Amino acid sequence: MDSANLTARGVLAVAVTFVDNAGVTRVKAVPVSMLANAVANGVGNSPSFDRFVFDDSITGGPVGDLRLKPDVSKLTVLAAQPGWAWAPGVRYDQEGNVHPGDSRGLLVRVVGQLAEQGLSARAAFEIEWCVSKGEGDEFVPACSGPAYGMTRLTELGGYLHDVLGALATQGVHVEQIHPEYAAGQFEISVAHQDPVTAADHLVLVRETIRAVTINHGLRASFAPKVVAGGVGNGCHVHLSLWREGENLMGGGDGTFGLTAEATSFIGGILSRLPALLAIGAPSVPSYQRLIPSHWAGAFQAWGLENREAALRFITAGSPNLEIKCFDGSANPYLALAGVLVAGNAGITEGAMLPEPVDVDPAALEDSVPLPNHLAAAVEAFTADLALITTFGPELVDAITSVRKNEIELLSVLSPEEIVARSRWSY
Known part of the structure; x- marks a missing residue:
């Protein structure tokens, strides 16, 4: 689904989710106008999310960066959240490889x-x-x-x-x-x-x-x-x-x-x-x-x-x-x-x-x-x-x-x- 179609349906932003190792669903969101860029280049995502605990305390350090990319083949306009769509994300390293700590990448x-x-x-x-x-x-x-x-x-x-x-x-x-x-x-x-x-x-x-x-x-x-x-x-x-x-x-x-x-x-x-x-x-x-x-x-x-x-x-x-x-x-x-x-x-x-x-x-x-x-x-x-x-x-x-x-x-x-x-x- 391209940005024009999403805009025509009243969608302003896309929530891109990933689930951390504590089982909490985390999110980064992009305006519809930035969706193509997110697909191509990803959204910044700290590897420290791998070590988030359920209460948001963190067991890891602040150094490094990943790229969270939405899987737009699963993109869904959200019926209970007007103006929003959703897509699951996969995290990649800076060289374009699936992050070894990414749980969706593991399942794939x-x-x-x-x-x-x-x-x-x-x-x-x-x-x-x-x-x-x-x-x-x-x-x-x-x-x-x-x-x-x-x-x-x-x-x-x-x-x-x-x-x-x-x-x-x-x-x-x-x-x-x-x-x-x-x-x-x-x-x-x-x-x-x-x-x-x-x-x-x-x-x-x-x-x-x-x-x-x-x-x-x-x-x-x-x-x-x-x-x-x-x-x-x-x-x-x-x-x-x-x-x-x-x-x-x-x-x-x-x-x-x-x-x-x-x-x-x-x-x-x-x-x-x-x-x-x-x-x-x-x-x-x-x-x-x-x-x-x-x-x-x-x-x-x-x-x-x-x-x-x-x-x-x-x-x-x-x-x-x-x-x-x-x-x-x-x-x-x-x-x-x-x-x-x-x-x-x-x-x-x-x-x-x-x-x-x-x-x-x-x-x-x-x-x-x-x-x-x-x-x-x-x-x-x-x-x-x-x-x-x-x-x-x-x-x-x-x-x-x-x-x-x-x-x-x-x-x-x-x-x-x-x-x-x-x-x-x-």
Whole structure:
């Protein structure tokens, strides 16, 4: 879409976003008249953004510069923010190479590595968020109906109508929307896409929800925990593996119809879940959400339609894997890159799957719990050769630096204080 068309549609500026290693979506914006220059030359962007923590403290120095370039093939006029358009960005170094710390660039590269093996993936996110009244820092549920109750939809029907309308105008295919368990909580599911588009859509959907929420005089949080002791916000990943137009998660001779490649792919993810939590459940409050018997997937287990297993296998419709232990503080590009690397490593290793679990894993004596604190996940991540080799030393160092800084920052706080500090960062 050229500048003249954007101007004709009333667009004055384009927001170019990137997601940092703390999972916060950051932005640089350019007037429409400067869009062509931004595409060609980029917008200045400090590499220190790699080391931003959720509270905007910085673990790195001020020296250096990158160029943030919008991917205009994904440019979208924003329905809930008149005068604005959006495009995801990729950061480049001064020589024109993709910055090794750029998470979207990493995901593009990982998808390319799969393609070299004749494989592709389809992915989608289930996005949970909580809606609060007013502008204060406390969370006050914006509706009072029961969990999953029609009452909640009735109370906020106009708000949800506007969310759906904005997303439809922007070309995002919504599959379902409904009230969730926690007070003031809702969930929206969007259609499967290629992994890069899926991650782009997660950013677009969240910021669209945020804009509509503000327009209604409300406040939205996608944080893993909004109220200490309550049910948190997940950000579940749905994933399927394909070769030559065939879904490898169905039609095979393995358990539940899995093919051999899909079995090893899931096996690679399952075995690496502790390490993957460092990028899929990457914040200190993530581990207040990741507790047994809360449908959060707190055990290193898989099962058919088992909502307590970290990996829920689904056969209805197009067979796919749901990763339940990830949450809204994750950078979606890092999260998808990580699971694809883990799955691909599983194929290389010929990984096998244990027996599926058909009960709540908490009821079994031999169930293996996932890490219950961020430091354990970071330790597992830095010990996993497949992940750190593909991510590269610069990105691995930045990720671990941000995680360790957050751990230290929040180490002396109570669960209630941790939630209060992080509630509105996501």
